[in-house]
Amino acid sequence: MPDLTPGVMAALHAQCFTFTPRPWPAAEIASLLQDSHVFVIGDSAGFVVGRVVLDEAEVLTLVIVPAQRRMGRGAHLMARFFDESRARGAATAFLEVAADNTGAIALYLQAGFSQSGRRRGYYGTAGGHRTDALIMARPF
Numbered sequence: 001m002p003d004l005t006p007g008v009m010a011a012l013h014a015q016c017f018t019f020t021p022r023p024w025p026a027a028e029i030a031s032l033l034q035d036s037h038v039f040v041i042g043d044s045a046g047f048v049v050g051r052v053v054l055d056e057a058e059v060l061t062l063v064i065v066p067a068q069r070r071m072g073r074g075a076h077l078m079a080r081f082f083d084e085s086r087a088r089g090a091a092t093a094f095l096e097v098a099a100d101n102t103g104a105i106a107l108y109l110q111a112g113f114s115q116s117g118r119r120r121g122y123y124g125t126a127g128g129h130r131t132d133a134l135i136m137a138r139p140f
Contacts, residue, residue: 039088052085056094057088092137
């Protein structure tokens with residue numbers, strides 16, 4: 001993805017995640033992209049970073065710029081994530097999402113995920129508070 005450099009991805013991530021979860025810096029993204037199990041789908045309006053190891057896929061992050069939300073872009077990126085994950089041999093997909101991120105949770109439920117666990121106090125929030133992470137799974 002020529003337009004999705006680590007710097008562009010970091011700027012988009014910071015635009016979408018100001019604190020929970022924390023924005024990913026470009027160096028961290030560049031390091032992650034060196035892993036042959038990791039893949040990126042999308043463009044400068046939104047992207048998903050996934051990883052497939054053995055038969056498990058994981059959504060590492062999903063970014064949709066605010067102006068592109070609620071237009072079906074997230075569902076489209078998730079469908080492409082599923083296709084790429086299956087092509088890489090995955091049988092199940094997993095993700096973590098902040099329990100207070102209702103928009104993302106609705107997207108993931110619509111995409112066929114269901115809650116499989118909870119990590120209490122996983123994410124730090126503004127003001128030093130903590131929020132839970134929901135663990136969600138979807139078989140293919």
